[in-house]
Amino acid sequence: MGQDSEPAAGPAIPPPRVVWFRRLRLVALLVVLVVAGVAVARVVTAGGPPTRQDLLRRAGLAGKQQLLIGVKDDQPGIAQVAPDGSYAGFDIDIALMIAADLGFAPGSVRLLPIESEDRIRRQARDGDRFVTVDMVVASFSITDERVRQGATFSAPYLSTEQSVLTLKTDERPVDSLRDLRGRKVCTLATSTAEPNLRDLGALVGTRKRVSECVQDLYDGHVDSVVTDAAILAGFVAHRPGDPWSVQRARPLRLWDIGEAGQELYGVNTGSNVALRDLVDLSLYRSATDPEDRRWEDAFDRNLRWEQPASLPQQVAVDQQPAARKVEVRQWPWETVALPPPAPWRRAARSGARGRGRPSSGC
Template sequence: MRTMRRRGAVAVLAASVLALTACGGDAEEPTEEPGAGEETTDAGGEEGAAEFAEGSTMAELSEAGSITIGTKFDQPLFGLVGPNGEPEGFDVEIGKIIAGELGIEEDGITWVETISQNRESFIETDQVDLVIATYTINDDRKERIDFAGPYYEAGQSILTLADNEDIQGPDDLAGKKVCTVSGSTPEANLLENFPEAEVVPFQAYSDCLTPLRNGQVDAVSTDNVILAGFAAESDDLEVRGEPFTEEPYGIGLAKGDDEFRDWVNDVLEEIFEDGRWTDAWESTAGTVLPTPEPPAVDRY
């Protein structure tokens, strides 16, 4: 991670424009390079690479050749630590694409585990440059951090044991013990909209699986894509019913860094169009789930 974070863009004006004089004494028109009037940094130092305003977050990361990204380590399909010790999944692939657009190689990415309870604090204290971690955009979180995106639209659903057909939707949760994650959007939704359910909070969604199997809880509730990942790995688990909320996943970054947010949004829109987003999906979550249309970026 870069050693100094600057919030927002810092455009450096050139002191002067040199007038060129022809060898024969005839004055030539002043010439300007693309982006004149602003000092720039080449991403990765490669010919034809993107140029970033000096002092911007993009320039600092590109110059450092490294970036720190927070993601989940226990979410199949989106962010799960694989046999090689590195996280893999759709969120991870999106992070790699963004790093690549900065000229940062994959070995220049430091992955940090972020759970639902620490994502905002990790951004606020500069422990990460970005968080890409099944991170629902909502107004409460936007009071502390900013979001680029969304880059995917999920929805809250329910996971039960495959032989438990009593629960088919949220209306069946009354009087049931439902495991979810403390501090998460699904927990808040259950508490507000399904008060007759007994919410049992844990630190991570994967922590809910053993209590589900041993009968301590009746169901697990979070985003459908997370639950689908668990069900895909275990024949004894099944996702029930249709999603009953809308959960736009965004990329968390420092509040007030508007230029960085706009740039990440530009990257997202580019990969929606050129097929890289679809490729990332189909190589990860798309092995289990159908390929959706990418969402519209919200440039709030």
């Protein structure tokens, strides 16, 4: 080589002003992206569905220490209070299931007795005074009339039908409500069965509590009791040791009167629509989660065992009615904000369930 080779040229180093401008442009781009992200999040938050935590705040449950639930106390199998003050029954199990999904352990739930005529107003008895409960889970059938009067119902959680209860020694058949013409019948004062019975010629008397009607039947003051099969079946299938609010019990018979309509029980949350949505969210998860057996366990424990004594009447449908799907927003960070599942919410589960539609009721 006759000539010296020139050194290879290195990468060009931009002037300091160019470097500064590029960094400024990158920072500006990042700022624009952050602002746009915040704006999009605000739009989605304002226009999209609420989070579960939003619903808890709207329902007034965030930070609440105790949940008040109005329940029946004289309906064996549905809701009954024992001499020690403890409650048991299908409604009780459903109430505690919903409460658990709302974040309330059993020790943070107060169950208060409520009469039928007070269920719309959510006025339950607390000793010698009345208080407004957060929700009512008290064999409360969903009807349009009750909605007009101020009830706000959740999706249904049980499907049953009307039936007739008589003494087993009464050999007069009851195939329909028409067979009660001229007979003395007791039903609840708020029951939609009352006007139908009067129109059919029955001699109707009303009571505030179904146990009072059953006591009248035992004492010979009436010939039959008319209300929902799920309520009456508990009096037919009496188990030794069950707490009873009636005396002089006698063998009973439940009649299938061939009514096509369904009685669908719902939870009344009054004007608290956010709480209604949370209840529906709990029922929807119960109805659709294949590992959730809480509803089935409650049915088996409280109602299924009553069926053999109640034949040919079906006590209640052994599938949870279809529940309303509640749209909630679930961001990746939402799992940080929500508390982990409490131990009392974990249980073995299963099951697809059936549908129903509202009719009239207890």
